[in-house]
Amino acid sequence: MRTIAYAVAAAVILAGSPAFAKKKTPEENLEIPMCPQVLGTVAIKDSQNEWWRQYNLGNPAAVIKLIVMKSGCFQLVDRGQGMQMMREERDLMGEDELQRGSDIGKGQMVAADYFVLPDLVTQDSNSGGSAIGAGIGGAIGGGWGAALGGIKTKKLEAQALLTLTNARTGVQELIAEGTYKKTDVSFGFGGGGWGGFGLALAAAGGGYADTDIGKVITLAYVKAYRNMVTQMGGLSGNARMAAPLPAQRLLERTALLSEPRDDAAPVRGLREGMVLHPTGNKSGLFWEVEEPNGDRGWVPSELLELAK
Incomplete structure (x- = not known):
């Protein structure tokens, strides 16, 4: 056994x-x-x-x-502790506590x-x-x-x-x-x-x-x-390609143009402050946009800023 x-x-x-x-x-x-x-x-x-x-x-x-x-x-x-530390550094920069040339400021964070x-x-x-x-x-x-x-x-x-x-x-x-x-x-x-x-x-x-x-x-x-x-x-x-492009605000009154050139026929008038939606098409300094009523045309990119 x-x-x-x-x-x-x-x-x-x-x-x-x-x-x-x-x-x-x-x-x-x-x-x-x-x-x-x-x-x-x-x-x-x-x-x-x-x-x-x-x-x-x-x-x-x-x-x-x-x-x-x-x-x-x-x-x-980083959207956790690292983010908080970044904000603290930016606060120090805003209080002029950091050395000149530290190069910390707005517009540097990656989305x-x-x-x-x-x-x-x-x-x-x-x-x-x-x-x-x-x-x-x-x-x-x-x-x-x-x-x-x-x-x-x-x-x-x-x-x-x-x-x-x-x-x-x-x-x-x-x-x-x-x-x-x-x-x-x-x-x-x-x-x-x-x-x-x-x-x-x-x-x-x-x-x-x-x-x-x-x-x-x-x-x-x-x-x-x-x-x-x-x-x-x-x-x-x-x-960045899959998502719609961010909306833009018109800085001054202008015309929605039928083609990307200064002497093109106007589609309609646009008032200052209108929110326009870029289609993604660009030609030189002109962007193709769509206005709230659905009309599409071209405007100079220098007249646009990111809508907030």
């Missing part, structure tokens, strides 16, 4: 050992998409329902920022083409699991029993969402989903495979690099991000 018990114990341990398991660990599937060209600028917004607190995790915005920076798909603009809102739909953090080897371990005793008693069943699952909103139009361009599930029998979550991303994730803190549920949620976000970038192949790839 003792020989049979040892044989059973050895079989269970070898089946659960990462060295003999055929399953891939979640870390091996971590592939952040790399883009050959930048799709635009993006700002990461905080989730409304602070779900991460119940798992003792940090704000997932830090995880998304790391993924974005690693991928090279977007330029990341966000998109906003990304991370969220989580479902999650299962059965981190304790159930000790399937406790009974066998108690019967066998010794070193075998100690090893078997440490085997846990764990089921971790996360469904992450990334909502992409066009910053100019306010239109939600897409909602990308990423689901990651881990169900296995092992001594731990597995090791390796995170590389430099894992080190950066650990440095950012929040528990995403050193907890099972944190790793699973991270991988779910990686999948969601990959799906988002893939879906953006159907977009123009440039929000």
